[in-house]
Protein backbone atom coordinates (compact mmCIF):
# COMPACT_ATOMS: atom_id res chain seq x y z
CA UNK A 359 0.00 0.00 0.00
CA UNK A 360 1.26 3.44 -0.90
CA UNK A 361 0.44 6.67 0.97
CA UNK A 362 0.80 10.11 -0.54
CA UNK A 363 1.10 13.03 1.88
CA UNK A 364 0.76 16.52 0.46
CA UNK A 365 3.06 18.65 2.60
CA UNK A 366 2.91 22.41 2.67
CA UNK A 367 5.43 24.92 3.79
CA UNK A 368 3.42 27.67 5.42
CA UNK A 369 4.38 31.26 5.99
CA UNK A 370 4.62 32.31 9.62
CA UNK A 371 4.26 35.91 10.72
CA UNK A 372 6.20 37.73 13.42
CA UNK A 373 4.34 39.52 16.21
CA UNK A 374 4.93 42.92 14.66
CA UNK A 375 4.63 43.19 10.91
CA UNK A 376 3.86 45.46 8.00
CA UNK A 377 1.61 44.80 5.08
CA UNK A 378 2.91 45.46 1.62
CA UNK A 379 0.02 45.48 -0.86
CA UNK A 380 -1.68 42.10 -0.64
CA UNK A 381 1.14 40.35 1.19
CA UNK A 382 2.95 40.70 4.46
CA UNK A 383 6.32 42.28 3.93
CA UNK A 384 8.88 39.51 3.54
CA UNK A 385 11.01 40.80 6.38
CA UNK A 386 8.34 39.62 8.83
CA UNK A 387 7.76 36.20 7.35
CA UNK A 388 9.23 32.89 8.32
CA UNK A 389 8.55 29.40 7.00
CA UNK A 390 7.48 26.23 8.72
CA UNK A 391 6.02 22.82 8.05
CA UNK A 392 2.23 23.15 8.23
CA UNK A 393 1.13 22.00 11.69
CA UNK A 394 -1.66 19.71 10.42
CA UNK A 395 0.63 18.13 7.80
CA UNK A 396 3.07 17.17 10.53
CA UNK A 397 0.38 14.90 12.00
CA UNK A 398 -0.44 13.53 8.54
CA UNK A 399 3.20 12.59 7.96
CA UNK A 400 3.41 10.95 11.37
CA UNK A 401 0.26 8.93 10.71
CA UNK A 402 1.64 7.70 7.38
CA UNK A 403 5.02 6.82 8.85
CA UNK A 404 3.38 4.92 11.72
CA UNK A 405 1.32 2.94 9.22
CA UNK A 406 4.54 2.03 7.44
CA UNK A 407 6.21 1.05 10.72
CA UNK A 408 3.19 -1.13 11.51
CA UNK A 409 3.69 -2.92 8.20
CA UNK A 410 0.36 -1.79 6.75
CA UNK A 411 1.98 0.55 4.26
CA UNK A 412 5.02 0.00 2.03
CA UNK A 413 5.84 3.47 0.88
CA UNK A 414 5.24 7.05 2.03
CA UNK A 415 5.66 9.72 -0.63
CA UNK A 416 5.28 13.44 -0.01
CA UNK A 417 4.34 16.08 -2.53
CA UNK A 418 4.88 19.81 -2.09
CA UNK A 419 3.96 22.70 -4.30
CA UNK A 420 6.80 25.10 -3.72
CA UNK A 421 9.98 26.71 -4.95
CA UNK A 422 13.50 25.51 -4.19
CA UNK A 423 13.48 27.14 -0.77
CA UNK A 424 10.78 24.75 0.41
CA UNK A 425 13.26 21.87 0.13
CA UNK A 426 14.33 22.63 3.68
CA UNK A 427 10.79 21.84 4.87
CA UNK A 428 10.52 18.83 2.59
CA UNK A 429 13.75 17.44 4.10
CA UNK A 430 12.06 17.73 7.52
CA UNK A 431 9.30 15.43 6.29
CA UNK A 432 11.87 13.03 4.87
CA UNK A 433 13.81 13.12 8.14
CA UNK A 434 10.64 12.12 9.96
CA UNK A 435 10.43 9.00 7.87
CA UNK A 436 8.82 9.68 4.49
CA UNK A 437 10.57 7.62 1.80
CA UNK A 438 10.76 10.10 -1.03
CA UNK A 439 9.45 13.48 -2.04
CA UNK A 440 8.11 15.25 -5.08
CA UNK A 441 8.32 19.01 -5.39
CA UNK A 442 6.20 20.71 -8.03
CA UNK A 443 7.25 24.13 -9.19
CA UNK A 444 7.03 26.08 -12.35
CA UNK A 445 7.53 29.61 -13.65
CA UNK A 446 3.76 29.75 -14.11
CA UNK A 447 3.39 29.54 -10.31
CA UNK A 448 5.85 32.31 -9.60
CA UNK A 449 3.34 35.13 -10.02
CA UNK A 450 0.27 33.52 -8.52
CA UNK A 451 -0.27 35.34 -5.21
CA UNK A 452 -3.15 33.16 -4.03
CA UNK A 453 -3.03 29.53 -5.03
CA UNK A 454 -6.69 28.68 -4.50
CA UNK A 455 -8.25 25.29 -3.93
CA UNK A 456 -8.97 24.66 -7.61
CA UNK A 457 -5.38 25.43 -8.59
CA UNK A 458 -3.90 23.21 -5.89
CA UNK A 459 -6.21 20.39 -6.87
CA UNK A 460 -5.26 20.70 -10.55
CA UNK A 461 -1.65 19.99 -9.59
CA UNK A 462 -2.26 17.37 -6.91
CA UNK A 463 -4.71 15.52 -9.14
CA UNK A 464 -1.94 15.01 -11.70
CA UNK A 465 0.39 13.74 -8.98
CA UNK A 466 -2.21 11.29 -7.70
CA UNK A 467 -2.72 10.03 -11.23
CA UNK A 468 1.02 9.52 -11.68
CA UNK A 469 1.64 7.92 -8.28
CA UNK A 470 -1.60 5.99 -7.89
CA UNK A 471 -1.57 5.91 -4.06
CA UNK A 472 -4.05 3.86 -2.03
CA UNK A 473 -4.34 6.54 0.60
CA UNK A 474 -3.78 10.28 0.60
CA UNK A 475 -3.35 11.95 3.98
CA UNK A 476 -3.55 15.73 3.99
CA UNK A 477 -3.81 18.16 6.87
CA UNK A 478 -7.28 19.51 7.75
CA UNK A 479 -6.14 23.00 6.82
CA UNK A 480 -3.02 25.05 6.39
CA UNK A 481 -2.00 27.65 8.90
CA UNK A 482 -1.56 30.50 6.43
CA UNK A 483 -4.40 30.65 3.87
CA UNK A 484 -6.60 28.17 5.81
CA UNK A 485 -8.90 27.12 3.01
CA UNK A 486 -9.50 23.77 4.70
CA UNK A 487 -10.74 22.30 1.45
CA UNK A 488 -7.90 20.85 -0.59
CA UNK A 489 -8.12 17.27 0.63
CA UNK A 490 -11.84 16.76 0.03
CA UNK A 491 -11.76 18.63 -3.29
CA UNK A 492 -8.86 16.44 -4.39
CA UNK A 493 -10.74 13.28 -3.44
CA UNK A 494 -13.69 14.32 -5.57
CA UNK A 495 -11.41 15.25 -8.48
CA UNK A 496 -9.64 11.89 -8.53
CA UNK A 497 -12.71 9.82 -7.69
CA UNK A 498 -11.47 8.60 -4.29
CA UNK A 499 -13.55 8.34 -1.16
CA UNK A 500 -12.78 10.76 1.63
CA UNK A 501 -13.18 11.81 5.23
CA UNK A 502 -12.57 15.25 6.71
CA UNK A 503 -11.22 16.07 10.17
CA UNK A 504 -10.04 12.60 11.09
CA UNK A 505 -8.57 12.13 14.56
CA UNK A 506 -8.38 8.35 14.66
CA UNK A 507 -7.58 5.89 11.89
CA UNK A 508 -7.58 2.11 11.65
CA UNK A 509 -6.86 0.51 8.31
CA UNK A 510 -8.09 -2.95 7.67
CA UNK A 511 -8.10 -4.37 4.16
CA UNK A 512 -10.08 -2.06 1.91
CA UNK A 513 -11.70 -0.14 4.73
CA UNK A 514 -10.52 2.79 6.79
CA UNK A 515 -12.35 3.03 10.11
CA UNK A 516 -12.06 6.60 11.25
CA UNK A 517 -13.26 8.95 13.92
CA UNK A 518 -14.24 12.37 12.61
CA UNK A 519 -14.05 15.07 15.23
CA UNK A 520 -17.27 17.06 15.18
CA UNK A 521 -18.04 20.14 17.25
CA UNK A 522 -18.71 20.05 20.97
CA UNK A 523 -16.73 16.97 21.98
CA UNK A 524 -18.59 14.56 19.71
CA UNK A 525 -16.89 12.16 17.35
CA UNK A 526 -18.48 10.47 14.37
CA UNK A 527 -17.46 6.88 13.65
CA UNK A 528 -17.28 6.24 9.93
CA UNK A 529 -16.15 3.47 7.64
CA UNK A 530 -14.64 4.63 4.39
CA UNK A 531 -13.74 2.57 1.34
CA UNK A 532 -10.12 2.77 0.22
CA UNK A 533 -8.67 4.37 -1.94
CA UNK A 534 -9.44 7.46 0.05
CA UNK A 535 -8.25 10.91 0.99
CA UNK A 536 -8.36 11.65 4.71
CA UNK A 537 -7.78 15.09 6.16
CA UNK A 538 -5.89 14.69 9.40
CA UNK A 539 -6.63 16.62 12.58
CA UNK A 540 -4.01 17.51 15.17
CA UNK A 541 -3.92 15.24 18.20
CA UNK A 542 -4.38 12.03 16.18
CA UNK A 543 -0.83 11.06 17.18
CA UNK A 544 2.33 12.56 18.58
CA UNK A 545 4.49 13.82 15.74
CA UNK A 546 8.13 12.88 16.25
CA UNK A 547 11.06 15.20 16.11
CA UNK A 548 13.46 14.47 13.31
CA UNK A 549 16.40 12.61 14.82
CA UNK A 550 19.96 13.42 13.80
CA UNK A 551 20.10 10.07 12.05
CA UNK A 552 16.84 10.86 10.31
CA UNK A 553 18.19 14.21 9.17
CA UNK A 554 21.33 12.55 7.79
CA UNK A 555 19.32 9.90 6.00
CA UNK A 556 16.97 12.52 4.56
CA UNK A 557 19.86 14.02 2.63
CA UNK A 558 20.16 10.82 0.65
CA UNK A 559 16.47 10.36 -0.09
CA UNK A 560 15.05 11.17 -3.49
CA UNK A 561 13.56 14.66 -3.90
CA UNK A 562 12.21 14.87 -7.39
CA UNK A 563 11.42 18.22 -8.96
CA UNK A 564 8.59 18.28 -11.48
CA UNK A 565 7.22 21.05 -13.64
CA UNK A 566 3.65 21.48 -14.77
CA UNK A 567 4.64 20.16 -18.19
CA UNK A 568 6.12 17.04 -16.57
CA UNK A 569 2.75 16.45 -14.96
CA UNK A 570 0.74 17.37 -18.02
CA UNK A 571 -0.96 20.30 -16.29
CA UNK A 572 -1.83 23.36 -18.38
CA UNK A 573 -0.38 26.62 -17.07
CA UNK A 574 -3.76 28.34 -16.99
CA UNK A 575 -5.17 25.63 -14.70
CA UNK A 576 -3.10 27.05 -11.85
CA UNK A 577 -4.04 30.69 -12.35
CA UNK A 578 -6.98 30.10 -10.02
CA UNK A 579 -10.35 31.83 -9.82
CA UNK A 580 -9.84 33.82 -6.63
CA UNK A 581 -8.10 37.21 -6.63
CA UNK A 582 -6.66 38.60 -3.45
CA UNK A 583 -7.51 42.30 -3.68
CA UNK A 584 -6.75 43.66 -0.22
CA UNK A 585 -5.03 42.76 3.03
CA UNK A 586 -5.31 44.73 6.23
CA UNK A 587 -5.14 44.34 9.98
CA UNK A 588 -8.58 43.52 11.38
CA UNK A 589 -10.24 46.23 13.40
CA UNK A 590 -10.54 45.46 17.05
CA UNK A 591 -14.15 44.96 18.10
CA UNK A 592 -13.74 45.56 21.78
CA UNK A 593 -12.35 48.42 23.81
CA UNK A 594 -9.51 46.63 25.44
CA UNK A 595 -8.02 48.14 28.56
CA UNK A 596 -4.31 47.49 28.32
CA UNK A 597 -2.49 47.30 31.64
CA UNK A 598 0.77 49.19 31.22
CA UNK A 599 4.04 48.94 33.07
CA UNK A 600 6.42 46.24 34.23
CA UNK A 601 5.24 42.77 35.20
CA UNK A 602 4.84 43.75 38.85
CA UNK A 603 2.62 46.69 37.97
CA UNK A 604 0.49 44.87 35.43
CA UNK A 605 0.10 41.89 37.77
CA UNK A 606 -1.04 44.24 40.55
CA UNK A 607 -3.63 45.82 38.26
CA UNK A 608 -4.89 42.41 37.22
CA UNK A 609 -5.04 41.30 40.86
CA UNK A 610 -7.17 44.35 41.66
CA UNK A 611 -9.48 43.52 38.78
CA UNK A 612 -9.91 39.92 39.93
CA UNK A 613 -10.72 41.06 43.45
CA UNK A 614 -13.12 43.68 42.15
CA UNK A 615 -14.91 41.03 40.08
CA UNK A 616 -15.15 38.90 43.20
CA UNK A 617 -13.46 35.86 41.65
CA UNK A 618 -10.32 35.91 43.78
CA UNK A 619 -9.30 37.13 47.23
CA UNK B 620 -29.36 33.61 -12.77
CA UNK B 621 -28.90 35.31 -9.43
CA UNK B 622 -30.65 33.02 -6.97
CA UNK B 623 -29.03 31.76 -3.81
CA UNK B 624 -29.03 28.24 -2.43
CA UNK B 625 -28.22 27.89 1.27
CA UNK B 626 -27.73 24.50 2.90
CA UNK B 627 -28.94 23.76 6.42
CA UNK B 628 -27.23 21.48 8.91
CA UNK B 629 -28.58 19.20 11.60
CA UNK B 630 -27.26 16.57 13.95
CA UNK B 631 -29.02 13.99 16.06
CA UNK B 632 -32.43 15.45 15.34
CA UNK B 633 -31.54 19.08 15.97
CA UNK B 634 -31.04 21.87 13.47
CA UNK B 635 -27.68 23.44 14.22
CA UNK B 636 -27.42 27.21 14.81
CA UNK B 637 -25.47 27.69 11.63
CA UNK B 638 -28.60 26.76 9.67
CA UNK B 639 -30.21 30.05 10.67
CA UNK B 640 -26.92 31.81 9.96
CA UNK B 641 -26.68 30.54 6.38
CA UNK B 642 -30.22 31.82 5.94
CA UNK B 643 -29.11 35.30 7.06
CA UNK B 644 -26.06 35.28 4.80
CA UNK B 645 -28.14 33.93 1.92
CA UNK B 646 -30.87 36.54 2.44
CA UNK B 647 -28.26 39.31 2.41
CA UNK B 648 -26.86 38.05 -0.88
CA UNK B 649 -30.36 37.66 -2.33
CA UNK B 650 -31.06 41.23 -1.28
CA UNK B 651 -28.09 42.36 -3.35
CA UNK B 652 -28.72 40.20 -6.40
CA UNK B 653 -32.50 40.53 -6.37
CA UNK B 654 -32.81 36.76 -6.66
CA UNK B 655 -34.68 34.18 -4.63
CA UNK B 656 -33.34 32.45 -1.55
CA UNK B 657 -33.65 28.68 -1.64
CA UNK B 658 -32.78 26.60 1.41
CA UNK B 659 -31.99 22.90 1.28
CA UNK B 660 -32.29 20.40 4.08
CA UNK B 661 -31.07 16.87 3.52
CA UNK B 662 -31.88 13.86 5.67
CA UNK B 663 -33.50 13.39 9.05
CA UNK B 664 -36.98 14.61 9.86
CA UNK B 665 -37.12 16.98 6.90
CA UNK B 666 -40.72 18.04 7.53
CA UNK B 667 -39.95 19.36 11.00
CA UNK B 668 -36.72 20.94 9.79
CA UNK B 669 -38.58 22.61 6.91
CA UNK B 670 -40.99 24.19 9.41
CA UNK B 671 -38.10 25.54 11.42
CA UNK B 672 -36.40 26.82 8.26
CA UNK B 673 -39.46 28.74 7.13
CA UNK B 674 -37.73 31.97 8.07
CA UNK B 675 -37.85 35.56 6.96
CA UNK B 676 -36.26 36.00 3.53
CA UNK B 677 -36.59 32.36 2.49
CA UNK B 678 -38.58 31.78 -0.71
CA UNK B 679 -38.44 28.01 -0.93
CA UNK B 680 -37.31 25.21 1.36
CA UNK B 681 -36.28 22.10 -0.55
CA UNK B 682 -36.43 18.90 1.44
CA UNK B 683 -34.46 15.82 0.48
CA UNK B 684 -35.83 12.90 2.45
CA UNK B 685 -32.94 10.48 2.36
CA UNK B 686 -31.19 8.97 5.37
CA UNK B 687 -31.13 10.13 8.95
CA UNK B 688 -27.76 11.59 9.74
CA UNK B 689 -25.22 13.45 7.66
CA UNK B 690 -23.52 11.41 4.95
CA UNK B 691 -21.22 13.37 2.67
CA UNK B 692 -21.91 11.24 -0.41
CA UNK B 693 -25.65 11.84 -0.05
CA UNK B 694 -25.15 15.55 0.60
CA UNK B 695 -22.81 15.95 -2.35
CA UNK B 696 -25.22 14.22 -4.70
CA UNK B 697 -28.32 16.01 -3.40
CA UNK B 698 -26.80 19.49 -3.39
CA UNK B 699 -25.21 19.22 -6.83
CA UNK B 700 -28.51 17.97 -8.24
CA UNK B 701 -30.39 20.83 -6.61
CA UNK B 702 -27.81 23.28 -7.94
CA UNK B 703 -28.23 21.83 -11.42
CA UNK B 704 -32.00 22.23 -11.14
CA UNK B 705 -32.05 25.73 -9.62
CA UNK B 706 -28.89 27.18 -11.15
CA UNK B 707 -28.19 29.49 -8.20
CA UNK B 708 -25.42 32.07 -8.58
CA UNK B 709 -24.22 31.42 -5.04
CA UNK B 710 -24.26 28.33 -2.85
CA UNK B 711 -23.89 29.13 0.82
CA UNK B 712 -22.80 26.31 3.10
CA UNK B 713 -21.52 26.22 6.69
CA UNK B 714 -17.81 26.07 7.38
CA UNK B 715 -18.56 23.48 10.04
CA UNK B 716 -16.83 20.12 10.35
CA UNK B 717 -19.53 18.60 8.16
CA UNK B 718 -19.31 21.54 5.79
CA UNK B 719 -15.61 20.77 5.46
CA UNK B 720 -16.66 17.23 4.53
CA UNK B 721 -18.96 18.03 1.61
CA UNK B 722 -18.69 21.64 0.41
CA UNK B 723 -15.33 21.16 -1.36
CA UNK B 724 -16.73 18.09 -3.11
CA UNK B 725 -19.81 20.01 -4.23
CA UNK B 726 -17.66 22.83 -5.63
CA UNK B 727 -15.43 20.37 -7.44
CA UNK B 728 -18.33 18.37 -8.86
CA UNK B 729 -20.03 21.53 -10.09
CA UNK B 730 -16.64 22.81 -11.31
CA UNK B 731 -17.11 26.18 -9.61
CA UNK B 732 -14.72 28.28 -7.50
CA UNK B 733 -14.82 27.87 -3.73
CA UNK B 734 -14.45 30.61 -1.12
CA UNK B 735 -14.15 29.06 2.34
CA UNK B 736 -14.59 30.36 5.86
CA UNK B 737 -15.95 33.74 4.77
CA UNK B 738 -16.55 36.29 7.52
CA UNK B 739 -18.10 38.82 5.16
CA UNK B 740 -19.82 38.66 1.77
CA UNK B 741 -20.84 41.28 -0.76
CA UNK B 742 -21.44 41.50 -4.47
CA UNK B 743 -20.30 44.10 -6.98
CA UNK B 744 -22.14 43.41 -10.19
CA UNK B 745 -21.19 39.87 -11.14
CA UNK B 746 -18.25 39.83 -8.76
CA UNK B 747 -18.44 38.17 -5.37
CA UNK B 748 -16.33 39.88 -2.74
CA UNK B 749 -15.55 37.63 0.19
CA UNK B 750 -13.78 38.68 3.36
CA UNK B 751 -11.51 36.02 4.83
CA UNK B 752 -8.79 35.80 7.43
CA UNK B 753 -5.29 34.55 6.89
CA UNK B 754 -2.36 33.65 9.15
CA UNK B 755 -4.56 32.48 12.00
CA UNK B 756 -6.58 35.68 12.08
CA UNK B 757 -3.67 38.11 12.07
CA UNK B 758 -4.86 39.72 8.84
CA UNK B 759 -8.12 40.08 7.01
CA UNK B 760 -8.29 39.91 3.24
CA UNK B 761 -10.77 40.57 0.51
CA UNK B 762 -10.97 38.00 -2.22
CA UNK B 763 -12.85 38.52 -5.45
CA UNK B 764 -14.33 35.94 -7.76
CA UNK B 765 -16.01 36.34 -11.13
CA UNK B 766 -17.97 33.29 -12.11
CA UNK B 767 -21.53 32.36 -12.99
CA UNK B 768 -21.64 30.22 -9.91
CA UNK B 769 -19.60 30.34 -6.71
CA UNK B 770 -19.58 27.98 -3.73
CA UNK B 771 -19.08 29.65 -0.37
CA UNK B 772 -18.69 28.39 3.17
CA UNK B 773 -19.34 30.82 6.00
CA UNK B 774 -17.73 30.94 9.41
CA UNK B 775 -20.07 30.10 12.28
CA UNK B 776 -21.38 32.87 14.53
CA UNK B 777 -20.40 35.65 12.09
CA UNK B 778 -23.93 36.22 10.85
CA UNK B 779 -26.83 36.73 13.23
CA UNK B 780 -29.17 33.76 13.04
CA UNK B 781 -32.52 34.60 11.42
CA UNK B 782 -35.29 33.96 13.94
CA UNK B 783 -38.32 35.67 12.38
CA UNK B 784 -40.81 33.37 10.71
CA UNK B 785 -41.37 33.60 6.96
CA UNK B 786 -43.80 32.43 4.33
CA UNK B 787 -41.70 30.06 2.32
CA UNK B 788 -42.98 27.35 0.05
CA UNK B 789 -41.85 23.86 1.00
CA UNK B 790 -41.02 21.54 -1.87
CA UNK B 791 -39.87 17.96 -1.71
CA UNK B 792 -36.90 17.48 -4.01
CA UNK B 793 -36.67 14.04 -5.46
CA UNK B 794 -32.92 13.59 -5.53
CA UNK B 795 -31.70 10.62 -7.48
CA UNK B 796 -29.22 9.16 -4.99
CA UNK B 797 -26.88 6.62 -6.54
CA UNK B 798 -26.31 4.18 -3.70
CA UNK B 799 -23.37 2.53 -5.42
CA UNK B 800 -21.55 5.84 -5.19
CA UNK B 801 -21.88 5.93 -1.40
CA UNK B 802 -18.46 4.90 -0.20
CA UNK B 803 -18.70 5.74 3.45
CA UNK B 804 -21.01 4.74 6.26
CA UNK B 805 -21.51 6.47 9.57
CA UNK B 806 -21.70 3.76 12.21
CA UNK B 807 -22.19 5.85 15.34
CA UNK B 808 -21.26 8.74 17.57
CA UNK B 809 -19.11 8.92 20.62
CA UNK B 810 -18.82 11.58 23.30
CA UNK B 811 -15.36 12.42 24.45
CA UNK B 812 -14.00 14.63 27.17
CA UNK B 813 -15.96 13.44 30.15
CA UNK B 814 -14.25 13.17 33.50
CA UNK B 815 -13.88 14.62 36.94
CA UNK B 816 -13.78 18.36 36.22
CA UNK B 817 -16.42 20.30 34.36
CA UNK B 818 -14.72 23.51 33.22
CA UNK B 819 -18.05 24.86 31.98
CA UNK B 820 -19.11 25.23 35.64
CA UNK B 821 -16.17 27.36 36.75
CA UNK B 822 -16.40 31.06 37.67
CA UNK B 823 -12.73 31.74 37.10
CA UNK B 824 -10.78 29.94 34.42
CA UNK B 825 -7.04 30.19 34.00
CA UNK B 826 -6.51 28.96 30.48
CA UNK B 827 -3.11 28.19 29.04
CA UNK B 828 -1.96 27.89 25.44
CA UNK B 829 1.09 27.05 23.41
CA UNK B 830 2.91 30.06 24.86
CA UNK B 831 3.81 27.76 27.80
CA UNK B 832 6.28 25.97 25.51
CA UNK B 833 7.19 23.01 27.74
CA UNK B 834 5.16 20.59 29.81
CA UNK B 835 7.17 21.29 32.99
CA UNK B 836 6.25 24.98 32.74
CA UNK B 837 2.68 23.95 33.48
CA UNK B 838 3.73 23.76 37.14
CA UNK B 839 3.90 27.54 37.15
CA UNK B 840 0.33 27.76 35.88
CA UNK B 841 -0.83 25.18 38.42
CA UNK B 842 0.68 27.36 41.12
CA UNK B 843 -1.33 30.31 39.84
CA UNK B 844 -4.50 28.25 39.68
CA UNK B 845 -3.99 27.27 43.29
CA UNK B 846 -3.25 30.83 44.43
CA UNK B 847 -6.40 32.08 42.74
CA UNK B 848 -8.52 29.08 43.64
CA UNK B 849 -9.37 28.93 39.93
CA UNK B 850 -9.96 26.11 37.45
CA UNK B 851 -7.38 25.16 34.83
CA UNK B 852 -8.32 24.92 31.15
CA UNK B 853 -6.39 25.17 27.91
CA UNK B 854 -6.31 25.62 24.19
CA UNK B 855 -6.06 22.61 21.94
CA UNK B 856 -2.29 22.18 21.47
CA UNK B 857 -1.89 21.50 25.21
CA UNK B 858 -4.40 18.64 24.97
CA UNK B 859 -2.96 17.41 21.67
CA UNK B 860 0.43 17.16 23.36
CA UNK B 861 -1.11 15.08 26.12
CA UNK B 862 -0.21 17.60 28.84
CA UNK B 863 -3.82 17.97 29.94
CA UNK B 864 -6.83 15.68 29.46
CA UNK B 865 -9.45 16.40 26.79
CA UNK B 866 -12.00 17.64 29.33
CA UNK B 867 -9.85 20.76 29.84
CA UNK B 868 -10.01 21.87 26.21
CA UNK B 869 -11.91 25.06 25.46
CA UNK B 870 -13.21 25.58 21.95
CA UNK B 871 -15.16 24.39 18.99
CA UNK B 872 -14.24 20.76 19.45
CA UNK B 873 -13.83 21.07 23.21
CA UNK B 874 -16.06 22.75 25.76
CA UNK B 875 -18.00 25.98 25.61
CA UNK B 876 -17.34 27.98 28.78
CA UNK B 877 -18.93 31.11 30.21
CA UNK B 878 -17.05 32.00 33.39
CA UNK B 879 -17.16 35.38 35.09
CA UNK B 880 -13.51 35.82 34.21
CA UNK B 881 -11.46 33.96 31.59
CA UNK B 882 -7.70 34.52 31.71
CA UNK B 883 -6.14 33.46 28.40
CA UNK B 884 -2.41 33.04 28.90
CA UNK B 885 -0.23 32.46 25.82
CA UNK B 886 -3.28 31.76 23.65
CA UNK B 887 -3.47 33.40 20.22
CA UNK B 888 -7.26 33.34 19.94
CA UNK B 889 -7.78 31.20 16.86
CA UNK B 890 -11.42 31.15 15.76
CA UNK B 891 -11.92 27.58 16.94
CA UNK B 892 -10.71 28.54 20.38
CA UNK B 893 -12.74 31.73 20.56
CA UNK B 894 -15.86 29.73 19.66
CA UNK B 895 -15.62 28.16 23.09
CA UNK B 896 -14.94 31.19 25.30
CA UNK B 897 -16.29 34.33 23.72
CA UNK B 898 -19.34 34.19 26.01
CA UNK B 899 -17.14 34.74 29.07
CA UNK B 900 -18.21 37.80 31.00
CA UNK B 901 -14.73 39.30 31.29
CA UNK B 902 -11.81 38.22 29.14
CA UNK B 903 -8.23 38.90 30.14
CA UNK B 904 -5.37 38.12 27.75
CA UNK B 905 -1.72 37.81 28.67
CA UNK B 906 0.29 37.61 25.48
CA UNK B 907 3.57 38.94 24.15
CA UNK B 908 1.94 39.65 20.79
CA UNK B 909 -0.14 42.84 20.87
CA UNK B 910 -1.59 41.84 17.47
CA UNK B 911 -2.77 38.37 18.52
CA UNK B 912 -6.44 37.89 17.52
CA UNK B 913 -7.35 37.31 21.18
CA UNK B 914 -6.82 41.05 21.66
CA UNK B 915 -9.87 41.71 19.49
CA UNK B 916 -12.16 40.22 22.11
CA UNK B 917 -10.18 40.83 25.29
CA UNK B 918 -11.60 43.31 27.80
CA UNK B 919 -8.24 43.59 29.56
CA UNK B 920 -4.81 42.79 28.21
CA UNK B 921 -1.23 42.56 29.31
CA UNK B 922 1.22 42.68 26.43
CA UNK B 923 4.04 40.91 28.17
CA UNK B 924 5.86 37.65 28.71
CA UNK B 925 3.81 35.16 30.72
CA UNK B 926 6.98 33.98 32.46
CA UNK B 927 7.30 37.47 33.97
CA UNK B 928 3.63 38.21 34.61
CA UNK B 929 2.47 34.90 36.05
CA UNK B 930 5.06 34.77 38.89
CA UNK B 931 4.23 38.39 39.73
CA UNK B 932 0.54 37.55 39.80
CA UNK B 933 1.14 34.56 42.09
CA UNK B 934 3.07 36.92 44.36
CA UNK B 935 -0.02 39.15 44.56
CA UNK B 936 -2.07 36.35 46.08
CA UNK B 937 0.41 34.75 48.46
Ligand SMILES: Cc1cc2nc3c(=O)[nH]c(=O)nc-3n(C[C@H](O)[C@H](O)[C@H](O)COP(=O)(O)OP(=O)(O)OC[C@H]3O[C@@H](n4cnc5c(N)ncnc54)[C@H](O)[C@@H]3O)c2cc1C
Pocket residue numbers: 478479503716755827828829830831853854855856868869870871872873874884885886887888889890891892895905906907908911923924925926
Ligand atom coordinates in the same frame (compact mmCIF):
# COMPACT_ATOMS: atom_id res chain seq x y z
C1 LIG C 1 -11.57 21.63 13.03
C2 LIG C 1 -10.72 22.30 14.08
C3 LIG C 1 -11.14 22.31 15.41
C4 LIG C 1 -10.37 22.95 16.38
N1 LIG C 1 -10.82 22.97 17.68
C5 LIG C 1 -10.14 23.68 18.62
C6 LIG C 1 -10.61 23.79 19.97
O1 LIG C 1 -11.64 23.23 20.36
N2 LIG C 1 -9.88 24.53 20.84
C7 LIG C 1 -8.73 25.17 20.49
O2 LIG C 1 -8.12 25.85 21.34
N3 LIG C 1 -8.24 25.06 19.24
C8 LIG C 1 -8.91 24.34 18.30
N4 LIG C 1 -8.39 24.22 17.04
C9 LIG C 1 -7.01 24.70 16.80
C10 LIG C 1 -6.89 26.17 16.55
O3 LIG C 1 -7.02 26.39 15.16
C11 LIG C 1 -5.49 26.68 16.98
O4 LIG C 1 -4.50 25.92 16.35
C12 LIG C 1 -5.26 26.65 18.49
O5 LIG C 1 -6.34 27.20 19.18
C13 LIG C 1 -4.00 27.43 18.82
O6 LIG C 1 -3.72 27.31 20.19
P1 LIG C 1 -2.83 28.39 20.94
O7 LIG C 1 -3.49 29.72 20.89
O8 LIG C 1 -2.53 27.85 22.30
O9 LIG C 1 -1.46 28.36 20.14
P2 LIG C 1 -0.83 29.45 19.14
O10 LIG C 1 -1.79 29.83 18.10
O11 LIG C 1 0.47 28.87 18.76
O12 LIG C 1 -0.63 30.71 20.08
C14 LIG C 1 0.33 30.82 21.11
C15 LIG C 1 0.28 32.25 21.62
O13 LIG C 1 1.16 32.37 22.72
C16 LIG C 1 1.81 33.61 22.64
N5 LIG C 1 3.06 33.47 23.41
C17 LIG C 1 4.15 32.76 23.06
N6 LIG C 1 5.08 32.84 24.02
C18 LIG C 1 4.55 33.62 25.00
C19 LIG C 1 5.03 34.09 26.27
N7 LIG C 1 6.24 33.73 26.74
N8 LIG C 1 4.23 34.89 27.00
C20 LIG C 1 2.99 35.25 26.55
N9 LIG C 1 2.50 34.85 25.38
C21 LIG C 1 3.27 34.02 24.61
C22 LIG C 1 2.01 33.86 21.18
O14 LIG C 1 2.17 35.24 20.93
C23 LIG C 1 0.73 33.30 20.59
O15 LIG C 1 -0.25 34.30 20.47
C24 LIG C 1 -9.14 23.58 16.04
C25 LIG C 1 -8.73 23.57 14.71
C26 LIG C 1 -9.51 22.94 13.74
C27 LIG C 1 -9.04 22.98 12.33
